[in-house]
Amino acid sequence: RPSVAPSTDHPTQHTVELTRSGIILTIIMWRHAVVASAAVPAAMAPSHIVESIIPPDNDQLVLKHVQVVFRHGARTPISSLYGFEGTFPTPSGVNFSCRGPVSPLFFAEAKRLYHKNYSPSLKHSDNISRGVPGWCRPGQLTVQGRRDLRKVGSVLHQRYVEETGFLDSEFNPKKVTVRSTDVERTMESAVSLLEVLFAAKTLIPAITINTLKESDENMYPRSSCRSLKLLKSAAINHLVKERQQDRDTLTQEIREAFKVSHAGAIARFEGLHNTSRCYLANSVPLPHPLSNELAERIEKEAIQEMQAKYGSIAIVRLGIGRFLGDVIHDLETSTRSEIKLRLYSGHDNTVGPLLIALESDPVSGAVGKLQEFPGFGSHITLELYQEKGSERFWVRGLYSGRNHDLNLPGSQANRNGRVLVQLEDLSRRLSPLIPDGLAYEEECR
Numbered sequence: 001r002p003s004v005a006p007s008t009d010h011p012t013q014h015t016v017e018l019t020r021s022g023i024i025l026t027i028i029m030w031r032h033a034v035v036a037s038a039a040v041p042a043a044m045a046p047s048h049i050v051e052s053i054i055p056p057d058n059d060q061l062v063l064k065h066v067q068v069v070f071r072h073g074a075r076t077p078i079s080s081l082y083g084f085e086g087t088f089p090t091p092s093g094v095n096f097s098c099r100g101p102v103s104p105l106f107f108a109e110a111k112r113l114y115h116k117n118y119s120p121s122l123k124h125s126d127n128i129s130r131g132v133p134g135w136c137r138p139g140q141l142t143v144q145g146r147r148d149l150r151k152v153g154s155v156l157h158q159r160y161v162e163e164t165g166f167l168d169s170e171f172n173p174k175k176v177t178v179r180s181t182d183v184e185r186t187m188e189s190a191v192s193l194l195e196v197l198f199a200a201k202t203l204i205p206a207i208t209i210n211t212l213k214e215s216d217e218n219m220y221p222r223s224s225c226r227s228l229k230l231l232k233s234a235a236i237n238h239l240v241k242e243r244q245q246d247r248d249t250l251t252q253e254i255r256e257a258f259k260v261s262h263a264g265a266i267a268r269f270e271g272l273h274n275t276s277r278c279y280l281a282n283s284v285p286l287p288h289p290l291s292n293e294l295a296e297r298i299e300k301e302a303i304q305e306m307q308a309k310y311g312s313i314a315i316v317r318l319g320i321g322r323f324l325g326d327v328i329h330d331l332e333t334s335t336r337s338e339i340k341l342r343l344y345s346g347h348d349n350t351v352g353p354l355l356i357a358l359e360s361d362p363v364s365g366a367v368g369k370l371q372e373f374p375g376f377g378s379h380i381t382l383e384l385y386q387e388k389g390s391e392r393f394w395v396r397g398l399y400s401g402r403n404h405d406l407n408l409p410g411s412q413a414n415r416n417g418r419v420l421v422q423l424e425d426l427s428r429r430l431s432p433l434i435p436d437g438l439a440y441e442e443e444c445r
Contacts, residue, residue: 065334070379073145083260148377153196221319269301361409
């Protein structure tokens with residue numbers, strides 16, 4: 001069957017010194033992409049689909065492995081607020097809060113020696129030019145952002161430590177792996193989650209976080225893929241043309257709300273939604289109030305844009321297909337591994353596209369639909385179960401603590417209402433969405 005094989009490349013290990021509490025965070029960076037898969041043309045359905053059977057009852061299932069893919073917590077803005085180009089305006093005396101730890105594990109200084117885009121030393125107390133009010137840098141995880149991921153860690157602790165006893169209360173690096181994009185806020189978010197999921201003292205002296213070089217990263221769609229860029233551009237242009245009147249009306253209402261009559265058209269509502277959420281999530285007032293009704297309409301347009309950009313089989317394959325391959329490969333290897341938990345710390349364009357991919361079915365041509373914009377701390381959970389007395393494995397998908405399960409392709413509800421699909425069936429159904437390295441490079445030209 002088409003399967004995903006690990007890379008034979010060896011990781012290069014680097015150390016990040018966390019001067020606070022004497023903690024050392026080890027970062028492992030692969031020289032090349034970690035995963036390849038057997039090439040399956042996107043237009044072809046898998047040659048064989050596992051015969052569908054009703055999933056076993058809950059008492060016949062044993063939890064074997066859990067994966068959690070999450071977006072980082074609240075951050076400072078990266079792009080300027082609409083109508084206030086080049087600035088991050090805040091009311092007098094009100095700033096973003098980036099200084100000071102909320103936990104013993106938060107590092108006040110990190111020496112990053114492995115990535116050319118990082119300065120040798122970055123201190124939260126430094127007054128950095130072109131910064132954000134509150135001694136912050138653009139895109140920096142805030143104190144609230146660390147709280148966001150502590151909340152996610154608390155939810156996971158309650159479910160997998162307290163309720164099910166699946167995980168020990170103490171961190172065991174042999175049973176837990178962490179992967180992050182090579183970005184400070186995602187690595188800090190992973191640490192914030194871990195220190196609540198497990199007893200903080202057991203995370204000392206070292207946490208290992210696996211990451212790829214930026215040029216090899218696949219946890220988000222790559223703009224370097226020419227074909228993907230063209231497909232996304234065409235999809236967005238079609239959306240804008242189709243919704244032009246609604247977007248123009250909304251833009252005018254935003255101009256009036258923000259009192260920026262001079263501002264031009266809003267090219268992307270995703271950016272406006274993300275920037276305004278940076279303010280609101282951190283309890284920093286916008287220069288002018290934004291009504292709940294207007295905020296909801298902005299989010300609706302942002303969802304439409306993300307769905308358009310990643311909402312076709314071809315775009316899913318080139319956009320998030322390689323990371324989907326990593327996720328499926330990790331599920332498959334977990335059937336015979338002692339690793340119980342895998343964490344993946346990413347971005348909105350990690351969680352959103354992956355949600356679409358996981359609810360897509362190339363066999364029928366169906367593409368997953370976003371119900372909401374993936375907010376700070378949003379997370380996808382995949383649970384792997386083994387059927388008692390059998391070698392069959394089943395997968396369940398959840399999203400950010402919602403009551404309903406994800407509609408994974410081929411899934412059905414058991415008699416207890418839990419929605420599951422056989423791992424083998426899921427792997428085969430999603431295989432057309434997963435390009436191998438050579439196919440990806442060829443299709444991107």
